[in-house]
Amino acid sequence: MTKATDKLTAKKFWREVLKGFVIANPVFVLVLGLCPTLAVTVSLDNALGMGAGVIFVLMGSNLIISLIRKITPKLVRIPVYIVVIATFVTILSLVFEAYLPPLYESLGIYLALIVVNCIILGRAEAFASKNTIILSIADAIGIGIGFTISMLIVSFFREVLGTGQLTIFGRTLFSIPVLSESPLTFFIMPPGAFLVLGLLLALFRWLGVLKNE
Amino acid sequence: MQNNVKNNKEKRRGLIAVKILENKFYPLYFLIIIVFVAVSLVMVVNNVTRGKIIAERDAAIISQFKVIFSEIEDYKFREEYYEIYGDGDVIGYTFIATGQGYGGEISILVGINTDFTVKKITIITNTETPGLGAKITENFFTDQFAGLSSKDISITRNGGKIDAITGATISSRAVTDAVKSELEAKIEKIKGDN
Amino acid sequence: MNSNASLVTIFIGMVIINNMVLTKFLGLCPFFGVSKKLSNAISMGVAVTFVMLLAATATSVIYNYILVPYEIKFMNIIIYILVIATLVQIVEITIRRTNIALYNALGIYLPLITTNCAVLGITLINANNNYSIVQSMVSAVGGGLGFTLVLIIMSGIRERLELGETPKSLRGLPIAFVTAALLALAFMGFSGLL
Numbered sequence: 001m002t003k004a005t006d007k008l009t010a011k012k013f014w015r016e017v018l019k020g021f022v023i024a025n026p027v028f029v030l031v032l033g034l035c036p037t038l039a040v041t042v043s044l045d046n047a048l049g050m051g052a053g054v055i056f057v058l059m060g061s062n063l064i065i066s067l068i069r070k071i072t073p074k075l076v077r078i079p080v081y082i083v084v085i086a087t088f089v090t091i092l093s094l095v096f097e098a099y100l101p102p103l104y105e106s107l108g109i110y111l112a113l114i115v116v117n118c119i120i121l122g123r124a125e126a127f128a129s130k131n132t133i134i135l136s137i138a139d140a141i142g143i144g145i146g147f148t149i150s151m152l153i154v155s156f157f158r159e160v161l162g163t164g165q166l167t168i169f170g171r172t173l174f175s176i177p178v179l180s181e182s183p184l185t186f187f188i189m190p191p192g193a194f195l196v197l198g199l200l201l202a203l204f205r206w207l208g209v210l211k212n213e
Numbered sequence: 214m215q216n217n218v219k220n221n222k223e224k225r226r227g228l229i230a231v232k233i234l235e236n237k238f239y240p241l242y243f244l245i246i247i248v249f250v251a252v253s254l255v256m257v258v259n260n261v262t263r264g265k266i267i268a269e270r271d272a273a274i275i276s277q278f279k280v281i282f283s284e285i286e287d288y289k290f291r292e293e294y295y296e297i298y299g300d301g302d303v304i305g306y307t308f309i310a311t312g313q314g315y316g317g318e319i320s321i322l323v324g325i326n327t328d329f330t331v332k333k334i335t336i337i338t339n340t341e342t343p344g345l346g347a348k349i350t351e352n353f354f355t356d357q358f359a360g361l362s363s364k365d366i367s368i369t370r371n372g373g374k375i376d377a378i379t380g381a382t383i384s385s386r387a388v389t390d391a392v393k394s395e396l397e398a399k400i401e402k403i404k405g406d407n
Numbered sequence: 408m409n410s411n412a413s414l415v416t417i418f419i420g421m422v423i424i425n426n427m428v429l430t431k432f433l434g435l436c437p438f439f440g441v442s443k444k445l446s447n448a449i450s451m452g453v454a455v456t457f458v459m460l461l462a463a464t465a466t467s468v469i470y471n472y473i474l475v476p477y478e479i480k481f482m483n484i485i486i487y488i489l490v491i492a493t494l495v496q497i498v499e500i501t502i503r504r505t506n507i508a509l510y511n512a513l514g515i516y517l518p519l520i521t522t523n524c525a526v527l528g529i530t531l532i533n534a535n536n537n538y539s540i541v542q543s544m545v546s547a548v549g550g551g552l553g554f555t556l557v558l559i560i561m562s563g564i565r566e567r568l569e570l571g572e573t574p575k576s577l578r579g580l581p582i583a584f585v586t587a588a589l590l591a592l593a594f595m596g597f598s599g600l601l
Contacts, residue, residue: 038432079489090484112527113528115527118522121522190595191588191591192588194591195584198582198588199581199585205581206575206576
């Protein structure tokens with residue numbers, strides 16, 4: 001191992017972070033983490049809350065898994081990753097329940113379901129188990145933010161079309177005159193979620209980012 | 214001379230590490246240790262947040278009961294009903310009654326005075342027809358229950374004092390019957406507890 | 408103490424009205440990955456239903472006899488996922504030893520059942536609704552059948568879609584999502600059933 005290739009440069013760090021935004025965007029490119037994306041994107045607030053939660057769990061699990069990567073036996077690595085992730089999700093759940101009760105109520109079971117979010121286990125297995133701590137954290141931040149941005153995009157469309165308004169942290173940002181009186185509630189409901197995500201996926205493929213099957 | 218001692222110490226540590234890693238049961242021990250650490254960590258966080266969580270739940274329940282008992286100061290959970298305290302004394306009781314309406318289950322929060330007459334009811338959840346059965350949530354219907362004792366709680370057609378909503382007999386009856394039967398059951402329970 | 412919902416209500420609710428895939432968005436990964444061939448869809452559906460039943464039973468026992476009495480409900484996430492991982496491992500080994508053809512047909516999707524939102528989801532739903540062990544089992548079978556039903560419908564539609572002319576951007580996943588949207592819309596018609 002030469003010291004030159006191992007040297008951690010700021011460039012390397014930020015490249016990992018930005019990777020998660022577009023090229024390896026978890027929702028639109030890797031098509032992972034669908035359950036929360038569809039369920040939670042009813043409003044911007046929910047999407048932000050879930051995104052923050054996922055970033056926390058991703059950072060925590062990537063950090064720990066990278067930390068113990070050299071002493072983790074291959075045989076039990078998946079159960080070990082699962083326990084680590086479950087621990088962070090439980091901690092997140094308790095903290096939300098205590099300090100952010102309304103968010104805890106709106107997220108419901110999807111908060112606990114972060115544990116089986118393919119994104120987190122996927123990153124642990126594909127990246128954190130093979131890379132240094134700092135790079136793993138960078139990966140977590142990048143993928144986490146990419147995931148949050150994707151959810152914000154989906155919830156933007158769903159909230160605007162479905163309620164005619166856009167609210168954040170309880171304050172209304174803007175309200176479209178005709179739409180807010182008779183909004184297209186379809187978009188807040190399950191079918192709307194599928195439709196918005198499907199069309200956005202098509203858009204991303206058209207933009208040349210998504211791989212063709 | 215000192216370098217040799219250091220090297221030997223490191224070699225010994227390395228050998229011990231290798232011995233541990235090659236132990237046949239190492240994977241199992243590792244998993245057990247991880248689980249142990251995880252559970253301890255979660256227990257710690259739980260202890261830290263416990264107080265706040267309980268406080269939040271209490272506040273949510275009290276604000277729900279405040280709709281019925283505006284003077285509420287405290288409550289006590291008694292398995293099948295809640296005792297409501299105001300001014301240091303029991304000022305009433307609350308419980309939930311459920312009935313099968315036209316569109317599904319109806320959940321009703323019933324508050325009663327210490328003389329077992331109804332103080333107020335509010336519909337918590339329902340899936341009745343909007344514009345018809347869903348009107349059970351409106352004050353003109355629920356206000357009828359205030360002050361009644363259980364013998365008067367049935368729809369006027371059956372000799373009681375509750376006017377059913379026009380075009381929504383099933384929903385109205387579901388609420389009325391649910392409140393009456395749950396009230397009678399709870400009166401027995403409260404009397405038995407005191 | 409447990410919920411007093413009837414078994415029939417729970418079952419029909421899980422299969423059609425609150426379908427796990429179309430209303431709760433659980434179990435999507437295999438939904439979009441496997442559902443192109445009908446035979447695969449059925450195998451997957453049955454396998455998931457079976458695991459859901461096992462998981463729901465085991466976790467319900469743990470919930471009702473350990474988590475609730477000892478007030479450690481917050482440990483549920485860790486305990487449930489470990490139970491599920493163990494169950495899937497056991498099921499995988501059993502299938503490998505008894506029916507190699509099935510094992511090969513399911514391929515990588517078998518261990519992936521561990522991270523299937525539907526399995527953990529049903530255990531959490533059961534806990535939230537405070538179901539008894541029997542209620543949890545009915546809920547799991549209903550949920551699994553609902554999942555299988557939708558999987559079969561989707562695979563039939565997707566088989567047809569492969570033969571049609573789809574715009575390049577929509578080909579594959581996007582059009583599958585649009586199809587799911589229409590399917591979800593159709594299923595919403597069931598919401599007045601109970």
